[in-house]
Amino acid sequence: MSRCANEVVAIDYSQGFVDTAKEMQSAGHCELSRLEEGHCRKSVVVEPPAGTQPGRITFEQGDAMNLRPGLGSFGQVLAANLLCRLSEPGRLLGRLPELVRSGGELILTTPCTWLEEFTPEARWPRGSTRDWLEGELREHFELLEEHDEPFLIRETARKFQWTVALLTKWRRR
Numbered sequence: 001m002s003r004c005a006n007e008v009v010a011i012d013y014s015q016g017f018v019d020t021a022k023e024m025q026s027a028g029h030c031e032l033s034r035l036e037e038g039h040c041r042k043s044v045v046v047e048p049p050a051g052t053q054p055g056r057i058t059f060e061q062g063d064a065m066n067l068r069p070g071l072g073s074f075g076q077v078l079a080a081n082l083l084c085r086l087s088e089p090g091r092l093l094g095r096l097p098e099l100v101r102s103g104g105e106l107i108l109t110t111p112c113t114w115l116e117e118f119t120p121e122a123r124w125p126r127g128s129t130r131d132w133l134e135g136e137l138r139e140h141f142e143l144l145e146e147h148d149e150p151f152l153i154r155e156t157a158r159k160f161q162w163t164v165a166l167l168t169k170w171r172r173r
Contacts, residue, residue, distance in 0.1 A: 002053040005076065011062040018061045025054040036157045065091040073101040081151075081165055083110040084129070085118045090136065097140040097172070106141060106170040108133065109149055111163045130166060141170035 001008045012018055024030040024046065033041045048054055062068060064079065065088050077100050083089045100106050112129040114121075125132030134143060149167040154160055 001076065001078065002056040003051050006056060008057040009071070009074070010057055010059045011064070011067070012059075013061070013063055015061045018059045021057075021059045024048060025057065025059070028054075035155070065089075067092075067095060067099070071099065073099055073104070075101060075104045076107070077104070078107045078109075080107075080109045081111060083108065084112060084114050087119055088123060089119065090123065093133075093136045096137070100141075100170075100172040102172050104172045105144075106137075106172065107167065108170070109165040109167045111165045113163075130168065133168060137170060141172055143168060144171050145169040 010021065012021075020030055020032070025048075029045050029047045031043055031045050034044050036042050064082055065086055077096065079092065083092070086092060096106060110129060114124040114129075130146065137143075146166065146168045149165045150162070151165060152160055152162055
């Protein structure tokens, strides 16, 4: 997002992720320990993607269901692979009209993997996630686009998780 926005506020629940991002921001790279298999780990150096503007980003720890008051309103908000990992996803959805300024864009991605270990079944969508999102957001947002967004997670040197997320893009009325 820093390629096209003058200011980016990046929020993650994990303080470790935030600390690592800040380290990469200041040093231009970061050394991490990556699991290869069993007890075997390998040290790797990671860098921000080409063209990013690290100086435009503020990193902070936060909870998507309890975002701090006064966070502001933004021209773009991205919530990636998050909704089906929240115990109360409706709390984030209810806050989005305040966070996205009029005419701004909201991008949501979710693999729609509803599991009780993250979200009580009573808080899952009753039908499809896409229809649930439209019902929750249509008062304040217009659906502009939707498509499948594949992504790959490396677990070990020999195990990868291939997932396809539902991506929806909305405009704030």
